[in-house]
Amino acid sequence: MNDHDATRLARGGRAPDFETPPSAPPLYLTTAFDIDDLSQLDAVVAGTTSGYLYTRDGNPNHTALSADLAALEGAEAAAVFASGMGALTATLVAAASAGDHILAGQVLYGRSGQLLKLFAKQYQVDVTFFDPARPGELAGLVTPRTKLCLVESLTNPLLEVADLPAIRQAIGDIPLLVDATFATPILQKPLELGATLVWHSGSKALNGHGDVMLGSVAGPSTWIRKIRGLSSLLGVNANPFECWLASRGLRTLALRMERVTATANRFAKWLSTQPGVERVYHPSLPDHPTHELAQRMLPRGSGGMLAFDLAGGRPAVDRFFRAISEAVPFSPTLADARTTLSYPAGTSHKFMTADERASYGIGEGLVRVSIGLEDPADLERDFAAALEVAVN
Numbered sequence: 001m002n003d004h005d006a007t008r009l010a011r012g013g014r015a016p017d018f019e020t021p022p023s024a025p026p027l028y029l030t031t032a033f034d035i036d037d038l039s040q041l042d043a044v045v046a047g048t049t050s051g052y053l054y055t056r057d058g059n060p061n062h063t064a065l066s067a068d069l070a071a072l073e074g075a076e077a078a079a080v081f082a083s084g085m086g087a088l089t090a091t092l093v094a095a096a097s098a099g100d101h102i103l104a105g106q107v108l109y110g111r112s113g114q115l116l117k118l119f120a121k122q123y124q125v126d127v128t129f130f131d132p133a134r135p136g137e138l139a140g141l142v143t144p145r146t147k148l149c150l151v152e153s154l155t156n157p158l159l160e161v162a163d164l165p166a167i168r169q170a171i172g173d174i175p176l177l178v179d180a181t182f183a184t185p186i187l188q189k190p191l192e193l194g195a196t197l198v199w200h201s202g203s204k205a206l207n208g209h210g211d212v213m214l215g216s217v218a219g220p221s222t223w224i225r226k227i228r229g230l231s232s233l234l235g236v237n238a239n240p241f242e243c244w245l246a247s248r249g250l251r252t253l254a255l256r257m258e259r260v261t262a263t264a265n266r267f268a269k270w271l272s273t274q275p276g277v278e279r280v281y282h283p284s285l286p287d288h289p290t291h292e293l294a295q296r297m298l299p300r301g302s303g304g305m306l307a308f309d310l311a312g313g314r315p316a317v318d319r320f321f322r323a324i325s326e327a328v329p330f331s332p333t334l335a336d337a338r339t340t341l342s343y344p345a346g347t348s349h350k351f352m353t354a355d356e357r358a359s360y361g362i363g364e365g366l367v368r369v370s371i372g373l374e375d376p377a378d379l380e381r382d383f384a385a386a387l388e389v390a391v392n
């Protein structure tokens with residue numbers, strides 16, 4: 001070591017500027033950005049010159065992913081977050097203050113419901129849960145204090161389709177926030193159906209490879225500016241590496257959604273005929289309560305999520321998971337490249353009381369399936385073998 005090694009190392013690691021851009025998008029793993037002087041600082045803050053200051057406030061990987069998502073949703077703008085829950089937190093803080101009122105679908109992803117209950121208990125935001133299958137009753141629930149209505153466009157885990165235009169009509173000009181995680185912007189563009197803001201867990205199909213935590217919200221620029229500012233304040237902004245991975249995953253979203261939809265349509269029909277399977281929930285099936293509505297809300301198909309009731313309840317589910325685990329794992333996520341299983345009563349909806357779950361049809365034998373990219377005949381073989389073990 002000589003006297004200058006430490007200095008050289010501390011300031012090194014930089015390639016000279018070059019004229020040939022990389023074919024794949026670069027990853028900007030940097031906490032902050034170097035600024036020439038105070039006038040450049042003022043110009044970046046004012047937005048009169050392009051640039052970034054600090055990754056919590058913005059980073060080129062946020063910009064790249066947000067721009068793609070805004071274009072896909074047909075939105076003016078989008079923002080990305082550390083998780084779907086980060087996106088919801090920033091949006092709720094942007095939408096409601098103490099004394100305000102929020103309307104929310106009664107069957108939401110469990111943590112979404114839990115967060116709303118926390119807002120009600122700790123921050124004096126009233127929350128009324130309603131049945132999205134009865135949008136006609138919604139108009140009577142709107143008050144002058146109602147600042148937001150929140151629904152899932154395709155519910156977790158029973159795949160009930162929301163009639164977004166009917167909800168919009170019932171709530172007038174109240175902002176409508178739609179969780180379209182299950183549908184994805186390939187199968188549904190909620191902003192065209194009456195939503196104000198569309199929200200996704202990007203940890204799921206947008207990325208599609210089971211290796212990212214991410215969230216997004218898209219909608220009018222005024223809303224997104226406010227939500228993004230709060231995200232920076234709350235520290236729930238996305239990590240550049242997660243954005244880079246999700247950007248890469250997004251290249252194949254259309255292909256993946258087409259494939260899982262076709263497999264799920266075939267698989268749901270097949271599963272309905274299997275011994276021990278009491279009921280299958282997928283909107284492609286004529287006996288699904290929102291089969292007709294799905295034709296209008298999701299004309300390109302209702303995606304790769306389905307659920308089924310297994311005879312024998314929890315002990316049978318336990319046997320089924322053990323028997324199928326090598327081929328199809330019990331993994332409490334969805335929209336991975338491989339098919340995965342979940343148990344709503346013990347994972348996504350464990351934050352509801354058992355009575356609430358029972359009243360919403362989430363039983364002890366309910367298994368949720370997230371269809372992946374496998375050959376459908378292989379899936380049917382694996383399920384048939386495990387069902388035989390589970391029900392005998």
Ligand SMILES: Cc1ncc(COP(=O)(O)O)c(C=O)c1O
Nearest residue numbers: 083084085109156181201203214
């Ligand atoms: C429908 C739905 N919305 C939101 C979320 C929350 O997203 P995240 O896990 O990325 O915070 C999930 C998570 O499973 C989900 O399934």
